[in-house]
Amino acid sequence: MRTKTLDNPAALVATVIPRAEHTVSRNSMSENALKVLYRLHNSGYQAYLVGGCVRDVLLGKEPKDFDVTTNATPEQIKGLFRNCRLIGRRFRLAHIVFGREIIEVATFRGHHENNDEGESKVSKHSDHGQLLRDNVFGSIEEDAQRRDFTINAMYYNIADYSISDFAGGMQAIKDKSIRLIGDPETRYREDPVRMLRAVRFAAKLDMHISEESAEPIKRLAPLMANIPAARLFEEILKLLLSGQGLATYKLLAEFHLFEALFPQLAPLLLQPGSRENQFVEQVLTNTDNRINTGQRVTPAFIFAAFMWYPLEERCQQLMVEGGLNHFDAFNLALNDVMHRQIQRIMIPKRFSTAIREIWQLQNRLPKRYGRRAYQLLEHPKFRAAYDFLLLRGQIEGGDLLELADWWTVFQEADEAQRKTMLEVLREQQGAPARRPRRNRKKPKPKV
Incomplete structure (x- = not known):
């Protein structure tokens, strides 16, 4: 399925997959996620599971997090749940807290409406094209186009248990391909962390980054310098402490992203087989083994x-x-x-x-x-x-x-x-x- 780029803001059209034709089941979902979905639905709002949880179930993996998206605004969500807290400046999110489990609920994101100077009244970009603020709400079609990868733009509808596939995510899963929605360079410039996410998904899901999505990464890797240092710490944990740290490291090095994260170490890794290379790879191998056998790591x-x-x-x-x-x-x-x-x-x-x-x-x-x-x-x-x-x-x-x-x-x-x-x-x-x-x-x- 060919997706439209962000330069052409026409909404994507969903392929609706009925319950009988997919493997996503309520049995594979968190009880708390179902509570959130049903309360939103019974209150007259649209409610969908979206992103990694839908993707992982389709891949035969056990999902760890359950993200919900809806047409309810953050304030309306807060009005429905006493255990809700609103977070975020760049984009407002609702966290529904059930003890140690948090169900993240996001309002459908929309396109930007620019003023006469070309800048959105509710969103803001840096000189490099990075999205700095993004409190723009819209429809599910607009929300799908705003998502990063095709495999993350599949929505499970609690109303009829169907899946709305807006960007060919089912085909991408079959092809084992990580593809960006829209123009890759534009999307990477909006948020350079998407380059790290592309690498992480490729390693985690044993997939490959499509040619058009891979091509700009080496050129745009220096944009990682614009990402706040505090945000990168959380990303590093996802990259290296997921059980596929060694495979992730090799992809980071291949796409010149590792040097943006560890600039002091990268020059010492240029010679293959060096003690530095051996040490890093052995550390990551041991860490992967510990994680995959249920042992603790720090x-x-x-x-x-x-x-x-x-x-x-x-x-x-x-x-x-x-x-x-x-x-x-x-x-x-x-x-x-x-x-x-x-x-x-x-x-x-x-x-x-x-x-x-x-x-x-x-x-x-x-x-x-x-x-x-x-x-x-x-x-x-x-x-x-x-x-x-x-x-x-x-x-x-x-x-x-x-x-x-x-x-x-x-x-x-x-x-x-x-x-x-x-x-x-x-x-x-x-x-x-x-x-x-x-x-x-x-x-x-x-x-």
Whole structure:
């Protein structure tokens, strides 16, 4: 099905697929999403499930989020639900809160009505074509044209359980193709994050980006610099913590998007097979395995890994150029590298603090004499720092791998074995034997 571009604002025409001809069922939907749909419908409003939840069910996947769209305005939605809160400045949304589950409800978006100067009264674009404000309401046909990809423009109607396919989404699913609705360059300029979304969907859904949608990405990748750093943090979590992080990373690198997100690391990845490349790919492989087996992961670990070699490089530069010792150079480099990365991706303090601790422990883990080994074991971030050290050792080998192996054994050893390991370590390193403590008599109090 050929879609019309945004340069020609005529509404798309839906292909209506009756209930008997598709696999989307109310059994696959959240009970809370159904409550929202039925209350809107019974109150006289149109109500549809739209986007990823419809797409995922058609692909045989279990949907995680349920997005609702309607012709009710945000204020009308709020009037129907006591558990509703309105959010957003760029486009007003309603969040219906059911404990930990939030059902997002959006009013149909419409086309812009420009004034004599060519600027919309209720929407605003930047000089690069980026959409800055977009509180424009419209019809379902207009809403479909405003959506990004054809696979996300399918609407499940709670009134008769049919699907309205406005842009050939069903065919795109069959073709395993990610296609933008409208002119790709215009849509990417409106919101450069759509380039990240194209990559994420391609990796997540095991699909490919269509030729016309892929062509502008490399040229427009620098537009990512216009995206607020706080917004990019949320996008990074979706990209790298979805269980397909390695595949996503490779697509980001292919389309020159990775360097816009991690400008300090990207130059170190130009040589295939380098330790930096091996490290990044191994971290993402391990993260994917943990996610896909139901284990917990933290964004701090990935960010720590992505900035580690830039940190080492900056540390060496400060030592050579500034004549600093390693301790001072390392701490200065840590602050420099973190500051530069936060300019691109705003890392919340709870994660940036953990990143710093993982890095600082890399310098403390080689120092194992006496009580230090026991103190390190009790550190809250020991396990993350040990995993980090182990990955470094597996990639770089040598003394680093021996150190990681020592900590692997030490963790599992009993108390007697640990004491033996520490004594052997002292002898190997030529450290002086510990002097026994002398019991000093307390002085008698003067009468």
